[in-house]
Amino acid sequence: MRRLILKIHLWLALVAGVFMVVLGVTGCIIAFEPELDRLLHPHLSHVKQDSRIISLVEIGEAASTKYGGEPVVAYLPSSSPDFPTQVILSRGVVSVDQYTGEVLGIRTRGQTLLGFMRALHVQLATGDMGRNILRWSNLAILISLASGLYLWWPRKRVRIRGPRWSRLFWFDLHNSFGILSLLPLLMLAATGVVIGFEDGIASLLDKMSGRQPVQSPQISTRMEPALSAREITPDQAVAIARTHLPGTVAYRVQMPRYGGLYVVALTYSDHRISAGANSISIDPTDGKIIAANLSTSLTPRERFMATNEAIHTGNILGMPTRIIAALASVLLPLQVSSGLWIWIRRTTIFRHS
């Protein structure tokens, strides 16, 4: 039995090892994507805190004036006193100092190195085939972890012996790091499998809970291209939305020219699961709330998927769990390479003897 489990453990690494390395390296990088993005664009990411914040209308006018009078598509109000407010235009995303109205610059849309890392993590940056390979590789990681635990159990090694870089050293390293990273890697792999097979799992959950997928509410179309003088402002839309959902902050305001209504997305700062699942749609002519999608009214499937994603990204308990997720991701390539190195050395020794 042990010999069979060892073979499964080895063959999974031989077949899917390279994809496990890709998942580990890219996962570690994208765990800190927002921080890395700000680090790469410091001049667009930081403002000096002041006591007075100007209105969204003033912020939008500053951005629009700077870039040829383009209409504002949406606002992304600042999530921290040190971060600027972002204004989405057709040509890109403009960073504006919400205290002074100074336009800091624009980010144009398109692929970057960070985006490529995410594309590699999700679909090997190759579309359908890459996505299929990765979803099965995630399953291979799960089986590798379970088989690794079975192989570790009799001797329970958690210390590194032997001369450095010897076969014993690598063997102990593989065992010790394997058991230390087991739990977070199990969580990452299991939640990754759920994400990979999301469609099938989601419909299964819907069947189990006896609920049908929720359809978006049909809202009457509003096609006038420009904002009339009688329409409410984005600041008023945010105020109406926050009155409806006290204790929240707005993190996105979609303008009615783009979509027909004001759509204000709100978040509770202390809710990490499905925190962003609140949105209030407001009629721009009279300020009446047309629809409210709240995180409290999520279906069991939506709640399960949101929790699963929060665990996978490490957002479930904030920065500590993100660091754990990133460290576990780093250990995955180390486990694959140390395991393969043990196997290569062993095969070479057998061949020589």
Next chain:
Amino acid sequence: MNKTVAIGFLLAVSAMASDLTGKWSGTFRVDGGDHNVPQLFILKQEGNTLTGSGGPNAGEQYPIENGKIEGDEARFELTTGEWKFAYDLKHTSPDALIGQLKLQRVNDSRNAKVSLTRSKGQ
């Protein structure tokens, strides 16, 4: 004389058929995506210029930007927020538009395949 009228009539019908004005519906599927995304367009063609709106349904529509028609090809863009959608479609028959879609946001770019048909009675 009759021949000239018939040719003129056929040309007029052909011109009307190739006019993209009307309601178009269909789906797009992102490469590597696991589901089709619904699409509904209300197009208006004036010469080689294409205007109107598009979105996932009649209730959520976004204005068409930079709409152009060259021969049997239609190109236009939509900005829905973080994402910008650039369509490059071919008019394969009077009632069908098929082609590519490039979706872009900051740090990200994806490709998709689009298929639209003219809604009946429009």
